[in-house]
Amino acid sequence: MSRRRRYELPTKKNSTFTLNITSMTDMFTIMLVFLLQTYSTAEVQITPDSSLRLPSSASMVNATESVKISLSREALKIDQTKIADVKNADFLPQDLEDKDSNFIKPLFQELDRLAKSESEKDKAFIKEGRILLQADKELPYATLRKVMYTASMAGFPQLKLVTLVGE
Amino acid sequence: MSRRIRKIKIDHNGEFELDLAPLLAVMVKLVPVLLVSSAFVQMMVIESELPQVVNEAIQRQEQQPTPTNISIELETSGINIVVTDKGQDKVETIPMKNGAYDYETLHAKLVAVKKAHPDIFKLELHPDGKVPYDEVVKVMDAARQARDTNVKFPVFDTKQGKNVETNYMFPEIVFANMMEG
Numbered sequence: 001m002s003r004r005r006r007y008e009l010p011t012k013k014n015s016t017f018t019l020n021i022t023s024m025t026d027m028f029t030i031m032l033v034f035l036l037q038t039y040s041t042a043e044v045q046i047t048p049d050s051s052l053r054l055p056s057s058a059s060m061v062n063a064t065e066s067v068k069i070s071l072s073r074e075a076l077k078i079d080q081t082k083i084a085d086v087k088n089a090d091f092l093p094q095d096l097e098d099k100d101s102n103f104i105k106p107l108f109q110e111l112d113r114l115a116k117s118e119s120e121k122d123k124a125f126i127k128e129g130r131i132l133l134q135a136d137k138e139l140p141y142a143t144l145r146k147v148m149y150t151a152s153m154a155g156f157p158q159l160k161l162v163t164l165v166g167e
Numbered sequence: 168m169s170r171r172i173r174k175i176k177i178d179h180n181g182e183f184e185l186d187l188a189p190l191l192a193v194m195v196k197l198v199p200v201l202l203v204s205s206a207f208v209q210m211m212v213i214e215s216e217l218p219q220v221v222n223e224a225i226q227r228q229e230q231q232p233t234p235t236n237i238s239i240e241l242e243t244s245g246i247n248i249v250v251t252d253k254g255q256d257k258v259e260t261i262p263m264k265n266g267a268y269d270y271e272t273l274h275a276k277l278v279a280v281k282k283a284h285p286d287i288f289k290l291e292l293h294p295d296g297k298v299p300y301d302e303v304v305k306v307m308d309a310a311r312q313a314r315d316t317n318v319k320f321p322v323f324d325t326k327q328g329k330n331v332e333t334n335y336m337f338p339e340i341v342f343a344n345m346m347e348g
Contacts, residue, residue: 057307139300141296144303145296
């Protein structure tokens with residue numbers, strides 16, 4: 001009695017298959033257009049602080065290399081380094097000079113250190129005293145004025161206010 | 168012996184598959200590059216980047232011995248525009264409208280002031296300490312440029328020897344009370 005052989009699917013050992021990549025190309029084309037639209041040509045990339053809401057303005061001037069100061073409702077920072085605390089939209093009394101309430105001592109010390117630092121002092125923006133100020137839009141002008149005042153006292157008079165585009 | 172020419176058959180209705188693999192390879196490389204350099208939140212700065220003619224006009228204004236001075240006092244109760252001409256102060260007050268600053272009227276009044284004093288490009292800003300920063304930026308926006316593109320102001324170009332037109336009003340804004348104690 002002969003056993004019936006099981007039917008096997010015919011397989012080609014060296015066969016190739018073609019992947020349909022048309023839909024993937026479509027997706028990439030859409031992504032490419034979107035990314036090209038948001039492509040930033042600015043020489044400086046500004047990363048906004050999460051606790052900070054910037055005001056909007058019609059200005060369309062790109063930022064240039066400067067010392068980046070951010071002033072939120074919680075803290076005053078240079079780049080990502082915390083310089084002083086902010087409570088109730090004002091600086092703490094221990095951070096301010098006794099005789100001059102507009103003078104923020106830790107900010108002056110840090111800017112002064114930057115201006116005198118061997119590695120930083122030869123940079124053009126330090127020599128010219130350029131500052132990029134990101135400040136929360138709800139903060140009162142009096143708090144901002146303290147930062148501006150201290151910065152100009154430390155030899156950084158060129159102030160640039162960072163704003164969002166559009167309304 | 169006759170030679171036969173074989174006729175090549177061309178199938179005009181035939182389909183062919185486009186090789187998209189190289190295109191995809193380019194895109195796969197481009198997408199990460201663009202993702203890194205994308206600005207999802209566009210941020211700009213407020214500063215003066217002005218045409219040469221406007222810059223020269225500002226320098227001429229600074230050289231004047233007794234320049235006309237225009238300043239804005241941003242109070243919690245409203246906005247005052249102070250024009251000091253030949254030692255005389257002329258104050259125009261813009262009251263609050265529905266509890267907010269009236270930027271439309273401020274802009275219209277500043278356009279009128281600019282038309283009366285086309286040589287002035289500098290404006291002194293005196294915000295009150297309690298005024299939020301957002302309002303200060305809005306006032307600066309209202310003062311920097313004419314919103315109506317048809318509104319132009321004459322500036323004398325020394326190179327061409329004639330007046331040219333610009334829509335800049337008061338691009339040089341100075342926080343006049345910054346150094347006050």
